[in-house]
Amino acid sequence: xxxxxxxxxxxxxxxxxxxxxxxxxxxxxxxxxxxxxxxxxxxxxxxxxxxxxxxxxxxxxxxxxxxxxxxxxxxxxxxxxxxxxxxxxxxxxxxxxxxxxxxxxxxxxxxxxxxxxxxxxxxxxxxxxxxxxxxxxxxxxxxxxxxxxxxxxxxxxxxxxxxxxxxxxxxxxxxxxxxxxxxxxxxxxxxxxxxxxxxxxxxxxxxxxxxxxxxxxxxxxxxxxxxxxxxxxxxxxxxxxxxxxxxxxxxxxxxxxxxxxxxxxxxxxxxxxxxxxxxxxxxxxxxxxxxxxxxxxxxxxxxxxxxxxxxxxxxxxxxxxxxxxxxxxxxxxxxxxxxxxxxxxxxxxxxxxxxxxxxxxxxxxxxxxxxxxxxxxxxxxxxxxxxxxxxxxxxxxxxxxxxxxxxxxxxxxxxxxxxxxxxxxx
Amino acid sequence: xxxxxxxxxxxxxxxxxxxxxxxxxxxxxxxxxxxxxxxxxxxxxxxxxxxxxxxxxxxxxxxxxxxxxxxxxxxxxxxxxxxxxxxxxxxxxxxxxxxxxxxxxxxxxxxxxxxxxxxxxxxxxxxxxxxxxxxxxxxxxxxxxxxxxxxxxxxxxxxxxxxxxxxxxxxxxxxxxxxxxxxxxxxxxxxxxxxxxxxxxxxxxxxxxxxxxxxxxxxxxxxxxxxxxxxxxxxxxxxxxxxxxxxxxxxxxxxxxxxxxxxxxxxxxxxxxxxxxxxxxxxxxxxxxxxxxxxxxxxxxxxxxxxxxxxxxxxxxxxxxxxxxxxxxxxxxxxxxxxxxxxxxxxxxxxxxxxxx
Numbered sequence: 001x002x003x004x005x006x007x008x009x010x011x012x013x014x015x016x017x018x019x020x021x022x023x024x025x026x027x028x029x030x031x032x033x034x035x036x037x038x039x040x041x042x043x044x045x046x047x048x049x050x051x052x053x054x055x056x057x058x059x060x061x062x063x064x065x066x067x068x069x070x071x072x073x074x075x076x077x078x079x080x081x082x083x084x085x086x087x088x089x090x091x092x093x094x095x096x097x098x099x100x101x102x103x104x105x106x107x108x109x110x111x112x113x114x115x116x117x118x119x120x121x122x123x124x125x126x127x128x129x130x131x132x133x134x135x136x137x138x139x140x141x142x143x144x145x146x147x148x149x150x151x152x153x154x155x156x157x158x159x160x161x162x163x164x165x166x167x168x169x170x171x172x173x174x175x176x177x178x179x180x181x182x183x184x185x186x187x188x189x190x191x192x193x194x195x196x197x198x199x200x201x202x203x204x205x206x207x208x209x210x211x212x213x214x215x216x217x218x219x220x221x222x223x224x225x226x227x228x229x230x231x232x233x234x235x236x237x238x239x240x241x242x243x244x245x246x247x248x249x250x251x252x253x254x255x256x257x258x259x260x261x262x263x264x265x266x267x268x269x270x271x272x273x274x275x276x277x278x279x280x281x282x283x284x285x286x287x288x289x290x291x292x293x294x295x296x297x298x299x300x301x302x303x304x305x306x307x308x309x310x311x312x313x314x315x316x317x318x319x320x321x322x323x324x325x326x327x328x329x330x331x332x333x334x335x336x337x338x339x340x341x342x343x344x345x346x347x348x349x350x351x352x353x354x355x356x357x358x359x360x361x362x363x364x365x366x367x368x369x370x371x372x373x374x375x376x377x378x379x380x381x382x383x384x385x386x387x388x389x390x391x392x393x394x395x396x397x398x399x400x401x402x403x404x405x406x407x408x409x410x411x412x413x414x415x416x417x418x419x420x421x422x423x424x425x426x
Numbered sequence: 427x428x429x430x431x432x433x434x435x436x437x438x439x440x441x442x443x444x445x446x447x448x449x450x451x452x453x454x455x456x457x458x459x460x461x462x463x464x465x466x467x468x469x470x471x472x473x474x475x476x477x478x479x480x481x482x483x484x485x486x487x488x489x490x491x492x493x494x495x496x497x498x499x500x501x502x503x504x505x506x507x508x509x510x511x512x513x514x515x516x517x518x519x520x521x522x523x524x525x526x527x528x529x530x531x532x533x534x535x536x537x538x539x540x541x542x543x544x545x546x547x548x549x550x551x552x553x554x555x556x557x558x559x560x561x562x563x564x565x566x567x568x569x570x571x572x573x574x575x576x577x578x579x580x581x582x583x584x585x586x587x588x589x590x591x592x593x594x595x596x597x598x599x600x601x602x603x604x605x606x607x608x609x610x611x612x613x614x615x616x617x618x619x620x621x622x623x624x625x626x627x628x629x630x631x632x633x634x635x636x637x638x639x640x641x642x643x644x645x646x647x648x649x650x651x652x653x654x655x656x657x658x659x660x661x662x663x664x665x666x667x668x669x670x671x672x673x674x675x676x677x678x679x680x681x682x683x684x685x686x687x688x689x690x691x692x693x694x695x696x697x698x699x700x701x702x703x704x705x706x707x708x709x710x711x712x713x714x715x716x717x718x719x720x721x722x723x724x725x726x727x728x729x730x731x732x733x734x735x736x737x738x739x740x741x742x743x744x745x746x747x748x749x750x751x752x753x754x755x756x757x758x759x760x761x762x763x764x765x766x767x768x769x770x771x772x773x774x775x776x777x778x779x780x781x782x783x
Contacts, residue, residue: 069460100767102729103460110456331765332722333729362692362723369455369693407691409455 072101075108078344082108088345090298096341097290102333109340109371112347117373120424121410122351123401124377124417126171126204129164130384131156131190135177136213139243140253141286143321143388145177155179158186158193164381165198171377171417172198174205175240175384178213184220188232195233202235202417208267208278209241212259222267226274236417237271239279239314244288245296252287253325265303272309277418280310280349284338285318285330293338297345304348311419312351312374313342317358321388332363336370343371350419357385357392361404368408375404428457431704435464441705443651449701450647455693462700462731469710470733474782475763476711476773479756480529480562480737481522484744485510485548489535491567493612495601495643497679497747499535509537512547516555522740523556526756529737529775531596532563542576542583546590553591560775561592565599566624567615581627588631594775595628597636597671603656604649611644611682618652622660629666634776637667637709641698642674642690643682650698654705661708668777669711669734672698673718678748692723696730703731711777716762717752718745725766734773735763 070076078092088096096105132155135145146153156164165172172194187206194203206229214220226234243249245261259267268278280300284293297313304310315338320329343352353374354367364375378396385392396404402425405412412425427448434441441449449458486509489499500507510518515532522530532548545564552561564572564587573580601608603618625635637657641650661667674690677683703712714732716724717739724735738756745751754762756772760783763770771782 069457071460071463103456103463106456107454107460110454328761328765331762331767332726333766336726360720360722362720363726366692366696366723366726403688403691408693 069107070101070104072099072104075099075101075104079104079108082112082344085347087347090294093294093297093341093345094291096344097293097337102337105337105340105344106370109343110369112343113352113371113373116350119409119411120373120413121368121405121408122374122413122415122419123405124171124415125169125398126173126377126417127165127169127380128382129161129172129174130154131161131174131176131187132179132182133177133383133387134179136180137178137255137257139255139258141243141255141283141318141323141325143319143323144384148180158190161190162193162197165194165201167198167200169198169201170422171202171204173238173379174203175207175238176210178210178217180217184214184218184225187214188228191229191234192232203233204236204238204279204417205229205234207238207241208264208271209258211237211267212241212263223270223274226267226271226276230274230276234276236311237268237276237278239281239310239312240316242281242296242300243283244292245299246288246292249288249292261299265299268303268309269307272307275309277309277311279312279314281314281316282338282342283316283318285334286325293341294345297342301346301348304346308348310349312353313346313349314353314355314376315339315342316355319358319385319388319390323388332359332366335359335363336367339367339372340370356396356404357382357390360392361396361400365404365407368405368410375401377401428453431461435461435468435704438707440707443655446651446654446701446705447647449704450650450697453697453701455697455700458697458700458704459730462703463729465703465707466712466731466733473768474771474779475728475733475735475766475768476771476777476779477735477759477763478529478737478773478775479525479527480531480775481518481525481527481740482531482533482737482742482744483515483518483522484534485515485532486534486537486540487743488537488539490538491536491612491614492681493601493615494681495611495640495675495677496744497676497749498744502537502539509540512544512551515548516551518741519552519556519559523559525738525740527738527740528558528772528780529560529562531737532561533565533568533596533598536568536571538571538575540572540575542572542578542586545572545583546586549587549590549592560594562594562596562775563587563592565596566621567599569595569624570616570620580624581631584624584628584631584633588633593633594668595625595633595635597625597638597667597669600638600653600657601640602643602645602649602653603639604645604652607643607645607649618656622656625666626660626663629660629664634666634668636669636671636713637661639670639672639698639702640675641672642694643677643686654702658706658708661706665708667709669713670702670706670709671713671715671736672702673715676718676745676748676750678750680748692719692726695719695723696727699727699732700730716754716759717742718750720752721754721758721762725762728763728766728768734777735759735770 133146134148134153211222250256271278282296351374354364354372356364402412414422487500488507549561573583600621605617676689677686711734712732713734714724714727760770772780
């Protein structure tokens, strides 16, 4: 597939990926006939039809009337904006998290997603690597971290890490605790060693929280750290460590010793300026308010306007584990709502992900009707969610990923860490 | 098509086959859900979701029908074959009754060695010893076997069961009510007419029953439409069905596993539920099966037309034989329904409310 075409379809995030504007240009390119032959024109046309089969006139009918598409009439002005590709406001965002009209939300988010990718859903063959779970922090929601010497603490050597990454692995996702004794140079050597041993593997490593910790602990400026890591072979950065951007929660859940919203965004901005693509996350389903979710998303949208290097937004459903901030995991309808609202609010993010590890394969599959365009990947040996007793398996075979996507009637597209298309599974 | 379906819903008109086909194949999944919820709230305006405290024991796994989708049965003489005595079954009923069950759904294989009085004793003894338990016993195909073995018409078997104290029938064994499908996966069980005739006669005698559907194997959307048409037409005759209960085929340890490796997922389930809710305009209830589709898919199903969450299933062996196991408690069911945004209410076998939470 020619690169030019992929770029227009939003599949490639090379240096051309500028924020909202570029995204919109690519969107408008999709219905062009010549772009249809790139992947599965049949399903493309089908999606287009279903999107346009809602007659304009039907939108304006009285809300109380059953023939309205929306049970909650307050969504109609939002629907108008979504169709006109207008940016949603804070109040719109609050409404998305408040409305009982789950189907209305899904319909809007599905339009926003289909407009970008038709029926395609992306995944990557990846490996999850945690160099260590030793961490100086004690975040209330975390079942993963251990203190040095505590039972269950692990510290992997560079050789151990290399062992974990089998030849041919497309992407290595590397995150860990804030280890008080490991110097920055250790991580730099780790990346260089992986890159040398597995040149075919794209390295997605270190959250902004870890990068910030190197400053706190070793006084390595984030710009210097990221420049050196990039030189060593870093391709992209994961979106973890954002938790919820809220000073109230940072204090309450004891993560105030971690990069706050400004710092987290600053570090991602620096990464973007260095040409390092990154992801963003939000930890939800604990004691946060809906307003805090909206503020978090708006902050990310603002940062993306500024630096433009985010690839994917990944809402992370809190796992009860042993930390038990709440009685039960948030219900699947909340996962679907959060994914849909994120897709609608984050109009400048290329992708919103259904992270099957946290929400389960079934809900992840359903989320593909609610605006999600990515399911992450095989995630061999995932630990953070599983140490919090996530019920999903620790890693899925490729065929299970394909099934999750096909069950939803979507077309699986294997990608690399930067969303270059590896293979379309028709 | 969306307009046509919506207009019919507004006018209270029946959907035709083309509209059913659209819902089962092309309609966007969220639209199927939105329409199905509209239909659901028209029938039951409250955000109430019912459940039953029940158990699903089995009296025998001996079966001569060799259905390709079944992992539960054993041929007569097989080392793992079993048949319980009436007393052994009563122990299982007692187990359920002690846990508050109001329904015991008892079913088993087609065992030609069992006489009519065995079945009658099960009903009579349950009624006598456990007045709080409704004997929801024996599917249509088992009753056909009883009729054959005892050389009596099905109508007579049903009349005797009624006399013994039975008033409801479970809806299992329908699978897909299409000649083509049944010839392929259950040739020895008879065509769709066998199942329908038993339920017709039962309804005529005043029994209430459920209708089930097992999809996700060799059927096409046309076969599903045949199934829905057949039960909708039967319901027009006597109105004896309380609920429709679809679930996905689980291939583990079955003869069909060779061709069908995996069961269909949540999207297919929601589509099936939503389309059924809309198509089966004369069915009072549609059941979400937390058990067969998973608790989280079951919760979402409550937004796709289902108004019932099934039962607690203290004992279950048929899915378990296909290596599919799922367990819950009354408290968990109440919580799952609440978390999904609905108000739980405990019901009887016949969908009368016992207790609202």
